[in-house]
Amino acid sequence: MFDSLSDRLSGIFDRLTRRGSLSAEDVDAALREIRRALLEADVALEVVRPFVERIKEKAVGVEIIRSVTPGQMVVKIVHDELVATLGEEAVPIDLHATPPVAVMMVGLQGSGKTTTTAKIARRFTTRDKRKVLMASLDTRRPAAMEQLKVLGEENGIETLKIVPGQTPTQIAERAMTAGRLGGYDVVILDTAGRLHVDEALMHEMADIKRIADPHEILLVADALTGQDAVKVARSFDERVGVTGIVLTRVDGDGRGGAALSMRAVTGKPIKLIGVGERADALEDFYPKRIADRILGMGDIVSLVEKAAANIDQEQAEAMAKKLQKGSFDLEDLKSQLQQMEKLGGLSGLMGMMPGVGKARKQMEAAGVDDRIVKRQVAIINSMTPKERRKPELMKASRKKRVAAGSGTRVEEVNKLLKMHRQMADMMKSMGKKKGGLAGMLGGMGGMGGGGGAPQMDPAELEKLARQGGMPGGGGLPPGMPKLPGGGFPGAPGGLPGLPGAGGGRFKQKKR
Structure with a gap:
């Protein structure tokens, strides 16, 4: 929902943070652009005026102009004002009253x-x-x-x-x-x-x-x-x-x-x-x-919580045991793709990852969206159980049949099979390492099974997110096509239960 506003503000802040120092005129120019961005995002004028005034009051000061990173200080001020405008703290629905x-x-x-x-x-x-x-x-x-x-x-x-x-x-x-x-x-x-x-x-x-x-x-x-x-x-x-x-x-x-x-x-x-x-x-x-x-x-903290609520601990441990034996078939890949859909799909995951606004635009320009995951699942569903367990059986005639059954092209079937081979090779090598994937996928503690929220203090989650580490390690979800001008950017820590692809590698958590 906030894409338009986010893009405009990001552009303003990019220009500010590139400057070594800021004058009062620089801040005024930035505030005019922020005001315009808010109005274009349909924020009411009666809300925009005091919002910009409060930012100006804090930004045009000695501590900003003399700051080592004045542009980042302005970003922090805007961030704090956004939080104050949106309400500071989360307020749940209150059910503490005599029933019903x-x-x-x-x-x-x-x-x-x-x-x-x-x-x-x-x-x-x-x-x-x-x-x-x-x-x-x-x-x-x-x-x-x-x-x-x-x-x-x-x-x-x-x-x-x-x-x-x-x-x-x-x-x-x-x-x-x-x-x-x-x-x-x-x-x-x-x-x-x-x-x-x-x-x-x-x-x-x-x-x-x-x-x-x-x-x-x-x-x-x-x-x-x-x-x-x-x-x-x-x-x-x-x-x-x-x-x-x-x-x-x-x-x-x-x-x-x-x-x-x-x-x-x-x-x-x-x-x-x-x-x-x-x-x-x-x-x-x-x-x-x-x-x-x-x-x-x-919003890495929300992403961790969403993963905790959707990832089945028993399923993750069963998958880890299979991977430890070097087994990773197309049914397993399908399970991973469906797991990603549960977490909000490709666009939902991208929206929660820091600093991926430009990458998301590249993806949109390249036609990469949530439909890719659905097509990949459709391709796997069009295979027989035997073909899913033994991908090596997929020869030319079978590929044509699967492509026709899933409404895709043979080229897409080939891409999926190639992606699976690369992931299977990576899984096999990881399974041979000490601790292996069992420790990684199964070591999420209280974050799986039953769909409950993670039993972690919010401050600890915040700290974990800022450090770039997330339970389960990993990279970005599988099946990411390369973007124009290069591969898909690596994720800052990865997602639990989602194997990385395109340069993202598993990280074994130190014990």
């Missing part, structure tokens, strides 16, 4: 309230082990109630029985009664939306609030809203009293202004962000990490 805790979802039609309701409910049930009841109060949009019911069935979450003809307030009252009688921990109320803010909508929201007495009122807003985000956020906050914001479609091709504007205008924290269509594509909002992404510093 009512959570009211509000927002305009089309913002993704119903899908987000199901995502949050799934999060409460799987991560927080809470008993959740969902209730649709949207009596106007066709099939809105059925949509929530289907999402509940898909994710194993109970929904309130649909009773035709009831008003939203009657449904709210029935939902809270069912929550108390059924022993539910949380009742999530999915309210109706409109195409725009109007009096009828606000009266309905106020009536539901009075009946349900929600502990949390979450405003669901589309990250692509742009300048209208300020008006929407202010209207709901003034009339209903929002306790937090959930941004949807953060993975879309937006300019990022909504996040900065809504938080600054309402003073209410952004609690969650939707990063995809999957039921688990919902993340906590960490202001510092988002600021790091905006300024092209990456």
Whole structure:
């Protein structure tokens, strides 16, 4: 979402950091460009003005002009202001109240309230082990109630029985009664939306609030809203009293202004962000990490946590034992590619790695995207089980059949087989070393199995990320085609469970 803003700011800071010293005029020129970049990213003018003024107040000073690295000092000041504007600390949804805790979802039609309701409910049930009841109060949009019911069935979450003809307030009252009688921990109320803010909508929201007495009122807003985000956020906050914001479609091709504007205008924290269509594509909002992404510093800490939540420790250890015996077939390669997709795909991983903005542009210019991984998986799926176990069987006729079955070309099949041979050779040599891959893949401690979060102090994770080392070692994910003008850049430490390719090598952790 922040690509446009990140690219503009990176260009400004590149010019600043190349200078040996900065004058007040240099800082003023940079601030004008920052102001323009923020406005183009759809950040509200009322947010941009004080933001730039605060930076100027801190930047135009003796400590900047005389600093050994004045350009980097300006970057730090901008980073600190971004963090302050986005909210300093992460604020989770508060469920500390007498059950059933009512959570009211509000927002305009089309913002993704119903899908987000199901995502949050799934999060409460799987991560927080809470008993959740969902209730649709949207009596106007066709099939809105059925949509929530289907999402509940898909994710194993109970929904309130649909009773035709009831008003939203009657449904709210029935939902809270069912929550108390059924022993539910949380009742999530999915309210109706409109195409725009109007009096009828606000009266309905106020009536539901009075009946349900929600502990949390979450405003669901589309990250692509742009300048209208300020008006929407202010209207709901003034009339209903929002306790937090959930941004949807953060993975879309937006300019990022909504996040900065809504938080600054309402003073209410952004609690969650939707990063995809999957039921688990919902993340906590960490202001510092988002600021790091905006300024092209990456987000290694989130990447480590995501890897910890998605990598199966038992599977990693089983893979390590196979590799120690020098065995690495196409089924294993497929497993690694699917693991990468779980971590957000190629674009998601690249977005969290520091200093890869230019490399990402090269990749886009070369036509390298997440579809490459999907094509590679499709090629492997088109092979017979015997061919996957014994890639050496893949002769010309078999390659043609696999290419036709996967909708690819023979050249792509050859590239995949070549990549597999190179990885297999590397795995075999690593397996012979002392400690080998078993120590590497299996030595992630409490970071695998069960999908839980890593049992590490956030400060330790931060320190680990800054040092460039990550549990599991490795390089960048496999199957990266070379970019124009050279190979794919090596990763600063690598990802757990993802073998490196194109120059990235495994690093054995010192014990």
